[in-house]
Amino acid sequence: MAAQAQSSVVGPVADSVRDSVRDQEIGVEQEHLDRVYRRLEEKIHEAEFLMDDAARRGQVGTPGALAERDAQVFRAGIHLNRLNNEFEDFLFGRIDLLLGKDGKKGPDGAYTAVEPAEGAVRDDATADIAETLHIGRIGVLDAEYAPLVIDWRAPAAAPFYRSTPVDPGRVVRRRVIRSKGRRVLGVEDDLMRPELRAFLDGTELPVVGDGALMAALGQARGHTMRDIVASIQAEQDLVIRAPANSVTYVEGGPGTGKTAVALHRAAYLLYQDRRRYAGGILIVSPTPLLVAYTEGVLPSLGEEGQVAIRAIGSLVDGVTATLYDTPATARAKGSSRMLKVLRKAARGALEQGDAPAVLRVVAFGRRLELEAPELERIRQSALGGTAPVNLLRPRARRLLLDALWERSGAGSRHTDPELAAELRSSFDEDVTGEDSFVAFLDAWWPELTPVGVLTAMSDERRLGRWARRVLNPGEVRRVARSLRRDGRTVHDIALLDELEAILGLPARPRRRREADPLDQLTGLEELMPVREETQRERAERLAQERTEYAHVIVDEAQDVTPMQWRMIGRRGRHATWTVVGDPAQSSWSDVDEAAQARDEALGSRPRRRFELTVNYRNPSEIAELAARVLALAMPGAVSPRAVRSTGVRPRFTGPSGTLAQTVRAEAARLLGLVDGTVGVVVAMNRREEAAHWVAGLGDRVVALGSLEAKGLEYDATVVVSPAEIADESPAGLRVLYVALTRATQQLTIVSGERDEPDADGVPDLLRD
Numbered sequence: 001m002a003a004q005a006q007s008s009v010v011g012p013v014a015d016s017v018r019d020s021v022r023d024q025e026i027g028v029e030q031e032h033l034d035r036v037y038r039r040l041e042e043k044i045h046e047a048e049f050l051m052d053d054a055a056r057r058g059q060v061g062t063p064g065a066l067a068e069r070d071a072q073v074f075r076a077g078i079h080l081n082r083l084n085n086e087f088e089d090f091l092f093g094r095i096d097l098l099l100g101k102d103g104k105k106g107p108d109g110a111y112t113a114v115e116p117a118e119g120a121v122r123d124d125a126t127a128d129i130a131e132t133l134h135i136g137r138i139g140v141l142d143a144e145y146a147p148l149v150i151d152w153r154a155p156a157a158a159p160f161y162r163s164t165p166v167d168p169g170r171v172v173r174r175r176v177i178r179s180k181g182r183r184v185l186g187v188e189d190d191l192m193r194p195e196l197r198a199f200l201d202g203t204e205l206p207v208v209g210d211g212a213l214m215a216a217l218g219q220a221r222g223h224t225m226r227d228i229v230a231s232i233q234a235e236q237d238l239v240i241r242a243p244a245n246s247v248t249y250v251e252g253g254p255g256t257g258k259t260a261v262a263l264h265r266a267a268y269l270l271y272q273d274r275r276r277y278a279g280g281i282l283i284v285s286p287t288p289l290l291v292a293y294t295e296g297v298l299p300s301l302g303e304e305g306q307v308a309i310r311a312i313g314s315l316v317d318g319v320t321a322t323l324y325d326t327p328a329t330a331r332a333k334g335s336s337r338m339l340k341v342l343r344k345a346a347r348g349a350l351e352q353g354d355a356p357a358v359l360r361v362v363a364f365g366r367r368l369e370l371e372a373p374e375l376e377r378i379r380q381s382a383l384g385g386t387a388p389v390n391l392l393r394p395r396a397r398r399l400l401l402d403a404l405w406e407r408s409g410a411g412s413r414h415t416d417p418e419l420a421a422e423l424r425s426s427f428d429e430d431v432t433g434e435d436s437f438v439a440f441l442d443a444w445w446p447e448l449t450p451v452g453v454l455t456a457m458s459d460e461r462r463l464g465r466w467a468r469r470v471l472n473p474g475e476v477r478r479v480a481r482s483l484r485r486d487g488r489t490v491h492d493i494a495l496l497d498e499l500e501a502i503l504g505l506p507a508r509p510r511r512r513r514e515a516d517p518l519d520q521l522t523g524l525e526e527l528m529p530v531r532e533e534t535q536r537e538r539a540e541r542l543a544q545e546r547t548e549y550a551h552v553i554v555d556e557a558q559d560v561t562p563m564q565w566r567m568i569g570r571r572g573r574h575a576t577w578t579v580v581g582d583p584a585q586s587s588w589s590d591v592d593e594a595a596q597a598r599d600e601a602l603g604s605r606p607r608r609r610f611e612l613t614v615n616y617r618n619p620s621e622i623a624e625l626a627a628r629v630l631a632l633a634m635p636g637a638v639s640p641r642a643v644r645s646t647g648v649r650p651r652f653t654g655p656s657g658t659l660a661q662t663v664r665a666e667a668a669r670l671l672g673l674v675d676g677t678v679g680v681v682v683a684m685n686r687r688e689e690a691a692h693w694v695a696g697l698g699d700r701v702v703a704l705g706s707l708e709a710k711g712l713e714y715d716a717t718v719v720v721s722p723a724e725i726a727d728e729s730p731a732g733l734r735v736l737y738v739a740l741t742r743a744t745q746q747l748t749i750v751s752g753e754r755d756e757p758d759a760d761g762v763p764d765l766l767r768d
């Protein structure tokens with residue numbers, strides 16, 4: 001989509017002509033930006049004046065009108081504040097359009113027609129520009145309600161993204177404007193109808209630059225992701241603006257913009273239906289590193305507060321997991337088989353209490369006892385209920401009382417039902433008032449917490465019992481051992497969340513009424529029984545406390561395990577969804593099992609599928625190398641098409657000294673070659689070591705494990721020992737594919753002992 005140079009002059013004269021056209025066009029856009037700011041200031045003054053005036057005259061106008069004025073001042077103030085402080089490039093685009101098929105205008109003041117009118121292009125391939133629209137992060141109208149700036153999410157802005165030379169619609173020229181605060185710094189044009197000579201107010205439309213996309217892609221990368229609002233491509237725009245009434249499912253290879261698109265979609269949904277999505281949008285990200293990398297994008301699009309970006313290890317409030325299990329342990333913990341184990345463990349953990357074998361109470365002056373077999377029968381009968389285990393405690397308590405009542409024989413004393421009921425109620429009061437009963441119940445049916453059950457599962461013998469015929473002995477040993485470690489792993493979080501659903505939040509005593517001094521005097525307060533919550537009260541409380549979202553976006557969905565899908569599913573039971581992923585990058589060994597769990601979480605909602613096909617991150621030299629690994633990892637899978645090439649081929653080197661020395665030297669070399677960041681990617685078990693290798697090289701260098709590299713990108717990367725990364729797990733080749741696709745400019749491969757490099761240093765796995 002490179003712009004067409006319109007002049008055929010070459011050499012220094014041509015350069016100076018181009019520079020003067022550029023300056024002139026920057027001046028044109030500067031004038032427009034000045035108008036926009038003047039208009040916004042005008043609106044603020046207008047609103048302030050109205051407010052002052054209203055305040056002077058007291059209650060003039062209806063209360064509603066006064067409130068509207070206040071709101072206007074408030075909105076205008078926010079706009080100006082954002083423009084001045086937050087948006088570096090508030091105004092970023094412009095399209096020049098032919099006359100449309102009909103003359104209808106939309107609510108933003110722009111014509112709605114997508115296709116040009118019959119006579120818009122004359123027979124001699126000339127045409128007049130009928131409409132010019134400026135696109136920005138928020139919309140601004142002039143005093144006559146004509147659009148000065150169109151919000152990028154408004155329908156009228158869609159041609160800015162959708163128009164291509166193949167299908168240009170009304171767009172003749174698409175311009176990206178670079179500005180900082182109130183100053184326009186540059187412009188880049190793409191011609192959508194290069195065959196036309198178009199005129200704007202009688203002057204031929206000038207074209208500046210080589211196209212905005214390439215300019216954006218060539219920029220150095222920092223530690224945070226930038227928005228792509230000025231250069232969203234047509235296939236990406238289709239996803240961003242897809243209707244949200246079901247599941248939007250997006251697949252695409254590395255660097256195709258899946259994460260960027262997901263973030264822009266969140267901003268679009270809020271713009272398009274703020275009331276619906278103000279209920280909250282959840283973005284689930286694989287790692288805290290990716291959260292930190294992406295969390296600035298939404299504020300830069302003017303959206304904050306309504307969107308929660310959470311790492312999958314931080315989805316349960318109060319626990320943040322950053323530890324990783326070994327692949328074999330993760331495989332067991334993430335599998336849906338774990339559900340059976342947790343259900344058994346939750347019930348089994350009840351038996352871990354130190355309750356006496358026999359329940360002894362005194363009621364109606366008689367000693368009553370329930371022995372172990374009877375107690376066990378009661379427990380099993382209580383557990384027959386479908387409610388969560390903690391919520392079955394009142395049922396168990398009632399069954400105990402029933403059994404004691406039966407033992408007491410008091411039921412047969414009265415035939416009159418009313419008298420019998422009265423007797424029963426005073427019997428219950430007698431029993432439940434006894435300390436021995438309360439203490440027994442607490443020990444026999446303890447209130448279980450998810451953490452408590454997980455801790456109980458760290459005992460290998462017990463876990464073996466609860467996981468019989470579900471996990472094999474090796475899995476039992478590994479899971480139990482990992483649960484004995486300090487700290488939670490990422491995969492424990494889904495187990496905790498599942499346990500919370502299995503256990504239910506414990507019933508809480510109803511809040512006592514405010515202490516009445518008189519009660520205290522008489523001691524009555526002490527005697528008032530504390531009523532437990534009713535089922536309905538509890539259900540209401542749970543509904544309030546459960547965090548649910550109106551839209552859930554899952555990034556790197558290919559890595560979400562079956563147990564994690566269940567956890568995420570609980571947060572979006574009534575939500576619409578956007579799911580983005582790439583099976584070829586999955587670190588989960590059983591792709592089909594994960595797909596099945598995903599389908600269960602998403603239920604029967606209809607899916608709309610999209611595919612992104614262009615790699616915007618890697619130059620073709622790096623993409624070609626990565627494609628060799630893809631061919632091994634997933635024979636037949638198609639790599640996305642790289643959109644640019646740098647002429648710099650990946651570099652291969654074996655350790656010339658120790659591995660540490662080589663990697664450090666390579667990272668230092670790359671620091672000298674790029675302006676932005678350098679990532680050193682190693683196998684997970686070398687994470688800590690690698691941090692030492694690069695210590696002191698400055699904060700442009702980061703060392704990270706292969707699984708942590710998910711979604712991230714660097715100007716340059718050093719991938720250390722492909723064979724070690726590939727051998728880490730059954731999904732190792734796909735993880736290596738991820739590692740190889742992180743660089744935007746330069747890639748160095750350092751071979752280790754296992755790589756079997758050839759004479760050129762190319763490891764076995766990466767040879768043609």
Ligand SMILES: Nc1ncnc2c1ncn2[C@@H]1O[C@H](COP(=O)(O)OP(=O)(O)OP(=O)(O)O)[C@@H](O)[C@H]1O
Nearest residue numbers: 228231232233254255256257258259260616617711
């Ligand atoms: N239309 C675009 N204009 C400019 N830059 C773009 C565009 N689309 C994507 N990019 C850039 O390409 C890079 C890759 O984008 P992103 O991280 O969203 O891809 P991804 O598909 O999520 O990759 P991965 O699967 O490897 O995580 C980012 O730097 C992003 O800003």
